[in-house]
Amino acid sequence: MIEVQDLVKAYGSRTAVDHISFEVKKGEILGFLGPNGAGKTTTMRVLTCFLPATSGKVKIAGYDIFEQSIEVRRRIGYLPENVPLYLDMSVESYLTYMARLNGVTWSELSERLDKVMDSCGLLHRRRDLIGHLSRGYRQRCGLAQALVHNPDVLILDEPTASLDPVQIRDVRETIKNLAGEHTIILSTHILPEVELVCDRVLMINRGRIVADDTPVGLRNRAASGALSLSLQARGAKDALLGALRAVQGVSGVTVVDGSDTDGYNLQVSASGDLREELARAVVQGGFGLRGLEVPRRTLEDIFVELTTDEAGLAVETPAEEVA
Amino acid sequence: MRNIWTIAQREVKAYFTGPVGYVVMSCWILFAGLIFYLILGSPSASADMEPLFRNCTILLIMVLPLLTMRLLAGERGGDQGVGTIELLLTSPITEWQLVLGKYLASMLYMCSLVLVSGIYAVAFRVLGKPDVGKIIGGYVGFLFFSGYVLALGLFFSSLTNSQIVAAVTTIVSSLALWLISFFKDNPSKSLQFLAWFSMLGHHEDFWRGVISLQEVVWYCSAIYFLLFASKLMVASSRWR
Numbered sequence: 001m002i003e004v005q006d007l008v009k010a011y012g013s014r015t016a017v018d019h020i021s022f023e024v025k026k027g028e029i030l031g032f033l034g035p036n037g038a039g040k041t042t043t044m045r046v047l048t049c050f051l052p053a054t055s056g057k058v059k060i061a062g063y064d065i066f067e068q069s070i071e072v073r074r075r076i077g078y079l080p081e082n083v084p085l086y087l088d089m090s091v092e093s094y095l096t097y098m099a100r101l102n103g104v105t106w107s108e109l110s111e112r113l114d115k116v117m118d119s120c121g122l123l124h125r126r127r128d129l130i131g132h133l134s135r136g137y138r139q140r141c142g143l144a145q146a147l148v149h150n151p152d153v154l155i156l157d158e159p160t161a162s163l164d165p166v167q168i169r170d171v172r173e174t175i176k177n178l179a180g181e182h183t184i185i186l187s188t189h190i191l192p193e194v195e196l197v198c199d200r201v202l203m204i205n206r207g208r209i210v211a212d213d214t215p216v217g218l219r220n221r222a223a224s225g226a227l228s229l230s231l232q233a234r235g236a237k238d239a240l241l242g243a244l245r246a247v248q249g250v251s252g253v254t255v256v257d258g259s260d261t262d263g264y265n266l267q268v269s270a271s272g273d274l275r276e277e278l279a280r281a282v283v284q285g286g287f288g289l290r291g292l293e294v295p296r297r298t299l300e301d302i303f304v305e306l307t308t309d310e311a312g313l314a315v316e317t318p319a320e321e322v323a
Numbered sequence: 324m325r326n327i328w329t330i331a332q333r334e335v336k337a338y339f340t341g342p343v344g345y346v347v348m349s350c351w352i353l354f355a356g357l358i359f360y361l362i363l364g365s366p367s368a369s370a371d372m373e374p375l376f377r378n379c380t381i382l383l384i385m386v387l388p389l390l391t392m393r394l395l396a397g398e399r400g401g402d403q404g405v406g407t408i409e410l411l412l413t414s415p416i417t418e419w420q421l422v423l424g425k426y427l428a429s430m431l432y433m434c435s436l437v438l439v440s441g442i443y444a445v446a447f448r449v450l451g452k453p454d455v456g457k458i459i460g461g462y463v464g465f466l467f468f469s470g471y472v473l474a475l476g477l478f479f480s481s482l483t484n485s486q487i488v489a490a491v492t493t494i495v496s497s498l499a500l501w502l503i504s505f506f507k508d509n510p511s512k513s514l515q516f517l518a519w520f521s522m523l524g525h526h527e528d529f530w531r532g533v534i535s536l537q538e539v540v541w542y543c544s545a546i547y548f549l550l551f552a553s554k555l556m557v558a559s560s561r562w563r
Contacts, residue, residue: 070415097329
């Protein structure tokens with residue numbers, strides 16, 4: 001549905017998007033993830049034909065964004081980051097205007113309006129002036145505007161920004177319900193959102209793609225390889241450390257704090273998930289096992305690692321090197 | 324065509340529901356009425372609308388820029404921070420359609436101003452025996468003249484994010500063009516040539532009841548040029 005090849009966008013000497021290539025299949029929800037200034041908004045603006053690309057090729061629904069821009073725009077619904085609205089219009093007249101501009105005919109209009117206002121929870125505010133709406137309702141208005149002509153492709157720039165938790169849940173539900181029928185690209189810097197909503201994640205930093213995977217894939221990548229387990233046990237310190245170091249696969253044990261009577265907090269560096277082996281070693285050695293866990297690495301950790309990495313090109317780097 | 328009409332419709336509605344439209348309409352009615360009263364009250368009053376037209380053109384220079392200032396500068400949103408231009412430029416409409424839709428809306432509202440002033444023509448007809456040809460010519464001249472000022476205003480609105488700047492630059496440059504028109508009787512050829520660019524030298528024929536092809540062509544080309552420049556400015560916001 002969306003093919004991006006070697007996309008470059010430079011503002012003067014500053015390269016905002018640097019040779020990005022990716023594809024999005026029909027019905028997929030792609031999460032665009034990156035810190036501020038990573039190039040998310042710029043990429044979206046190029047895809048929506050708002051900014052011309054410096055070089056590279058982008059095709060949406062088979063149309064080239066440069067040569068067949070109007071055809072592309074017909075098939076795209078776009079929610080810009082700043083949610084542009086006409087504050088002097090009512091919700092209904094605003095949506096009517098956007099629908100007409102995007103080619104919705106009068107005969108389809110009322111049906112489209114009802115559907116879109118219903119799915120965005122705007123039905124009871126349809127006659128209110130947008131200028132009188134709260135930030136959350138304005139955001140919904142922006143989303144409704146992107147959906148009103150039933151586009152094949154939805155491009156949403158931070159759709160849940162500045163919403164309260166209930167509204168965020170609603171908007172996420174709405175977006176998830178749209179998948180299948182629509183191809184969606186959404187940008188966010190809220191990580192749990194990506195896990196909840198997206199089929200695929202594209203992490204970008206400084207205009208480059210640093211990871212392209214499913215949320216589960218990213219998590220698995222984090223879980224495999226070298227680990228640092230935390231273990232709490234009671235007993236004589238030296239004997240305990242000796243017993244643990246004897247376990248195959250353990251490369252080091254460090255004491256965090258504790259004493260012989262209260263037990264020790266230990267960090268065990270291991271080549272994998274060795275919880276059973278460690279537990280056996282502690283129990284067989286006659287020590288008291290008080291706790292053992294593999295700290296769950298979240299997408300947050302991976303995100304921070306990938307985006308703060310100076311080289312920034314950790315795509316092919318296996319996780320054990322960074323763990 | 325449909326897109327042009329969709330855009331024009333919204334803008335016309337905004338004129339009739341927003342404060343700017345009412346301010347312009349009240350200024351127009353108040354001052355045009357005052358001018359009409361002063362002209363009829365003068366001892367040398369005759370059933371001739373030319374002095375009225377002559378004075379109202381200056382009034383138009385002052386009020387019409389208030390209609391155009393919002394059209395494109397407001398979409399950029401410097402004053403309000405809305406940035407709706409992003410929506411328009413990612414909708415399946417061309418830059419020409421956008422510019423023409425905006426221009427059409429301001430022309431339609433201007434026509435409503437002119438229509439209101441039609442009451443003076445009716446008063447002249449009832450109270451005296453005016454030359455109907457001159458009145459019609461005068462109104463046609465009004466339309467062309469206003470069309471020019473509105474196109475100029477739209478162009479300045481396309482240059483800036485600020486509606487205030489758009490309005491002020493339009494008024495100032497219209498006044499400058501008005502002053503330039505006084506050069507047309509200057510002995511210097513180059514100053515005469517300069518005066519040719521002023522919209523004020525070109526509607527005198529209309530006041531005399533003559534609709535000359537030459538002047539119609541002048542106005543149409545000037546308006547086309549200004550709209551084309553506005554279209555270029557809108558397109559350039561993609562890479563500015």
